[in-house]
Amino acid sequence: MAKHWAQPVTTALRADGLRVAELDTSSTPGYTGDKKKAQSLLAERSTVLSGLQERLFANGRSGDTRSVLLVLQGMDTAGKGGIVRHVIGSVDPQGVDHASFGVPTEEEKQHDFLWRIRKRLPAHGQIGVFDRSHYEDVLVVRVHDLVPRDVWEPRYDQINAFEREVADTGTTIVKVAMFVSLDEQKRRLRERLERPDKYWKFNPADIDERAHWTAYQEAYQAMLDRTNTDYAPWYVLPADHKWYSRLAVTELLIDALEGLKLDWPAASFDIEEQLRRLDQA
Numbered sequence: 001m002a003k004h005w006a007q008p009v010t011t012a013l014r015a016d017g018l019r020v021a022e023l024d025t026s027s028t029p030g031y032t033g034d035k036k037k038a039q040s041l042l043a044e045r046s047t048v049l050s051g052l053q054e055r056l057f058a059n060g061r062s063g064d065t066r067s068v069l070l071v072l073q074g075m076d077t078a079g080k081g082g083i084v085r086h087v088i089g090s091v092d093p094q095g096v097d098h099a100s101f102g103v104p105t106e107e108e109k110q111h112d113f114l115w116r117i118r119k120r121l122p123a124h125g126q127i128g129v130f131d132r133s134h135y136e137d138v139l140v141v142r143v144h145d146l147v148p149r150d151v152w153e154p155r156y157d158q159i160n161a162f163e164r165e166v167a168d169t170g171t172t173i174v175k176v177a178m179f180v181s182l183d184e185q186k187r188r189l190r191e192r193l194e195r196p197d198k199y200w201k202f203n204p205a206d207i208d209e210r211a212h213w214t215a216y217q218e219a220y221q222a223m224l225d226r227t228n229t230d231y232a233p234w235y236v237l238p239a240d241h242k243w244y245s246r247l248a249v250t251e252l253l254i255d256a257l258e259g260l261k262l263d264w265p266a267a268s269f270d271i272e273e274q275l276r277r278l279d280q281a
Contacts, residue, residue: 002251004033004041009251015177015234020221025181026240031247038243045250046090052257053127055264057095060125062265066170067122068256070249071130073139073223074178075216076206077188079239080131083176086246087253088129097122100131113137113155114162121166127253128171134159138223143215156226163232172256173232176249177220178239182213 005012012030033041056068070088072080088096099120108116114134122128138155141147167173180188192202209216228234235252239245 002041002045002254004037005030005251006032008255009248010233010235010255013176013235013237013248013252015224015228015236018224018236020179020217020224020236023179023236023238025179025184025238027238028241028244029238031244035241035243038247042086042243042247042250045247045254046087049087049250049254049257050091052254052262053091053095055262056127056257056260057092057125059262059265060095060123062268064262064265065124066172066260067124067126067128068172068174068253068260069122069128069130069166070253071133071135071173071175072178073133073135073176074237074239075180075185076203076209077185078178078180079242079245080178081201082242083178083246083249084129084131087249088127090250091127095126096129097126098129098131101133101136114158117162122171124170134162135223135227138226139216139219142219142222143212156222159227160229160232163227163229167231172259174252174256175232175234176237176252177224177234178237178245179220180239182210184240185210 007030009030031038056066060067072083074080084098088098097120101116104113104116117130117134120128120130138152138159141152163173189202189206192198224234224236235248237245237248
């Protein structure tokens, strides 16, 4: 267990039995240090993560069919982009496949809701990152009545079957549901309006969505209750503190990669022969 953690992050954040409406979004489950220690620890653990990711990538280049998929789901301003920049940004980009799923295109609307998701699953040896995901189709779609209930209701079971298939083919799935408080979201939205370097991140619709806060909490609760499985568990991340969010996701990815027990791939050539050739070159 990494230092400053009272319990494994996979235990501290596991969604089993959690009630979204009761979550303390300013809490730091499992972590016993402060912000300063977390920033120092993040630098250390990012180095560990980078080394593990390189090993995964090397094995993928050598025929290993395994991969990791990080699913980030959360309300606007929850910090998904910060995770991509500060956590995923610490590893070799050639071993990462990042996808963000917004409003479906006209082509995507002609297919099953999982069609566009399947196309972006990580290749062998890759860490795939879904910044928003197939869960939009049981969250936004549900809250805004974009399709009838008899269309979105069966999707929970369809998602479970899909993730079972993905896991069975060698992809370790790490699902993170990120939650901020209504007040913290307002603070972050205000920052985007007061800083010219943040204007590009602001969407006026984000303010409109605040009126649906309770409905989103209910939708997220149903998502956790219906799709938290042993093969694709949900981890619930209180995200008011960005430093905690980034450290926690780093630890979740380290745990997933260490669970693969990857060695460096063996040489596919005679090393001594190649050394002799190099000496003569």
